[in-house]
Amino acid sequence: MSLRVEREKKTDDExxxxxxxxxxxxxxxxxxxxxLPDGRDEAEEPAESNTADDSSESDDGDDxxxxxxxxxxxxPKTGLKDVIRAKLPKTRKVRVILLVVLLLLVGGGxxxxxxxxxxxxxxxxxxRVAGRTVTADQLSGVLxxxxxxxxxxxxxxxxxxxxxxxxxxxxYAVSLILQKAAQDRGIVIGDKVAQDALARxxxxxxGEGTEAHDKFVQQxxxxxxxxxxVIGEIKQQLALSQLFDAVTxxxxxVGEQEVKDAFAxxxxxLGTPEQRKIGNIVVRTREEADQVIADLSHGAKFETVAQQRxxxxxxxxxxxDLGALSRSQLQDDYGKAAFGAAAGTVFGPVQNQxxxxxxxxxxxxxxxxxxxxxxxxxxxxxxQMEKLLAVWRxxxxxxxxxxxxxxxxxxRPDNPDAxxxxxxxxxxxxxxxxxxxxxxxxxxxPVPSR
Numbered sequence: 139m140s141l142r143v144e145r146e147k148k149t150d151d152e153x154x155x156x157x158x159x160x161x162x163x164x165x166x167x168x169x170x171x172x173x174l175p176d177g178r179d180e181a182e183e184p185a186e187s188n189t190a191d192d193s194s195e196s197d198d199g200d201d202x203x204x205x206x207x208x209x210x211x212x213x214p215k216t217g218l219k220d221v222i223r224a225k226l227p228k229t230r231k232v233r234v235i236l237l238v239v240l241l242l243l244v245g246g247g248x249x250x251x252x253x254x255x256x257x258x259x260x261x262x263x264x265x266r267v268a269g270r271t272v273t274a275d276q277l278s279g280v281l282x283x284x285x286x287x288x289x290x291x292x293x294x295x296x297x298x299x300x301x302x303x304x305x306x307x308x309x310y311a312v313s314l315i316l317q318k319a320a321q322d323r324g325i326v327i328g329d330k331v332a333q334d335a336l337a338r339x340x341x342x343x344x345g346e347g348t349e350a351h352d353k354f355v356q357q358x359x360x361x362x363x364x365x366x367x368v369i370g371e372i373k374q375q376l377a378l379s380q381l382f383d384a385v386t387x388x389x390x391x392v393g394e395q396e397v398k399d400a401f402a403x404x405x406x407x408l409g410t411p412e413q414r415k416i417g418n419i420v421v422r423t424r425e426e427a428d429q430v431i432a433d434l435s436h437g438a439k440f441e442t443v444a445q446q447r448x449x450x451x452x453x454x455x456x457x458x459d460l461g462a463l464s465r466s467q468l469q470d471d472y473g474k475a476a477f478g479a480a481a482g483t484v485f486g487p488v489q490n491q492x493x494x495x496x497x498x499x500x501x502x503x504x505x506x507x508x509x510x511x512x513x514x515x516x517x518x519x520x521x522q523m524e525k526l527l528a529v530w531r532x533x534x535x536x537x538x539x540x541x542x543x544x545x546x547x548x549x550r551p552d553n554p555d556a557x558x559x560x561x562x563x564x565x566x567x568x569x570x571x572x573x574x575x576x577x578x579x580x581x582x583x584p585v586p587s588r
Contacts, residue, residue: 141340142517143549149182149234155176159396173305180455182485193489233235235471247489259271259544259546262274263305263567264276264277264546265311265543265544265545266543266544267311267314267315267541267542267543268314268315268318269321270314271379272307272311272314277306279309280306283363284306285287286363287368287371289452289492291491291492291493291503292491293491297446300548302491303548303549304545304549306551307545308439308543308554309451310557311538311541311543312534312538313374315537315538315541316534316537317374317377318356319537320378320380320381320382321383325377325380325381326377327373327374327376327385329369332369332376333369335372336365336368336369336372339372340354343452357451365502381528385529386526388530388531389526390523390524391523392518392524392525395515396521397518398454400471400521401510401513401517405508408504408508409506409507409581410505411464411505412464412477412503412504412505413464413502413503414462414463414475414476414477414481414499414500414502415459415462415463415499415500416460416461416498416500417440417441417445417460417497417498417500418448418458418495418497418498419443419444419448419457419458419496420448420449420493420494420495420499421447421449421493421494422486422493422494423494424489424494426447426496427486427495427496428487430443430447430487430496431484431486431496434484434496434498435484440457440458440484440498441457444457445457446473448465449492462501462503463476469490471578472488472497474501475497476497479497479499480499481500482498483497483498483499484496484497484498485499531557532557534558535555535557538555538556538557
């Protein structure tokens with residue numbers, strides 16, 4: 139788990155707060171909450187529109203009476219602070235069409251252009267949603283926390299950095315949409331619930347007692363984030379779990395015949411696949427990875443090197459142990475390397491968003507064919523989750539479209555209105571569950587609550 143920084147920056151529109159995230163498994167009062175910290179700054183509520191009094195303007199000697207401020211509601215100003223976000227794509231063609239329409243509606247006056255121009259995003263904005271403008275710096279702060287909680291790390295090559303930036307902007311925009319949806323449904327997570335979840339997280343990662351807690355806080359401080367930031371993310375993820383349950387309630391019924399039919403069509407995939415017990419060391423650069431391989435080839439102990447050099451704090455103290463994993467639980471490039479290596483050998487380096495990975499195959503377990511009796515319960519649960527996710531993604535797609543998120547050109551995703559492919563509960567950007575871990579099983583919903 140690599141931990142990193144969250145930042146706060148005031149803009150003309152609001153005092154925005156930035157969220158972030160960490161690799162761990164938290165259990166809510168009824169179940170597990172996987173890999174979820176945060177790096178939100180102090181103001182978590184959507185920024186309120188500033189409603190400053192209209193300033194009087196010179197009438198160049200005209201004798202027309204000024205409107206009485208008490209005669210009726212104030213007219214909204216045309217400054218950025220008072221403007222609701224535009225809901226149309228920010229392309230040149232659309233801007234021109236919109237401007238022409240506005241000029242026709244207002245008789246070609248200058249006022250129409252001023253109104254339209256005030257809808258444009260500020261130069262430092264990444265996107266705007268529900269009247270809230272998120273700056274590029276604020277988005278960077280969110281990514282710092284996601285790096286802390288999920289192990290999300292921006293790619294180093296320019297070829298993929300642009301897509302990563304766009305995916306990150308969309309992921310944060312969606313998280314704000316979901317946050318508002320939870321608030322609208324009255325879903326609120328109390329401080330004690332979040333504190334208890336954090337205590338379980340620390341216990342699972344570092345052990346019991348004040349010493350473990352102090353070590354956890356120190357790790358957060360080393361990367362510029364804080365315990366309140368983690369608490370904030372835990373609250374959001376627990377709220378998201380409740381929101382998921384509310385949206386999908388009654389949608390997961392699966393009959394026995396459905397289970398039999400699914401077994402018939404999926405039998406080959408339902409058996410226990412070959413699994414490999416893998417150790418993994420994550421470093422930041424190719425040069426460091428090459429040095430790790432060289433040291434291992436000269437007799438250095440894998441576990442010792444992992445404890446000393448790996449940046450994956452989720453596995454570092456365990457000597458880099460990832461556990462037994464199937465090929466489908468690993469990222470493609472990493473899985474290809476891991477399952478192409480013989481037992482007892484080192485493979486890599488393999489680059490991914492977490493850094494450079496050097497792995498070792500410690501043990502190989504042969505596959506086991508499936509039987510209906512053995513897989514019945516797990517298959518039924520899988521079918522139930524598939525139905526729930528279909529309802530969730532359909533609902534989420536409607537929420538995203540209705541929110542009318544406006545992205546700056548540099549941050550606009552290829553399909554801004556589509557629901558994310560990433561399963562809820564996974565890293566917002568990468569789909570991974572946990573820090574610097576190229577292979578965590580997916581939970582399939584925002585935060586498992588049962």
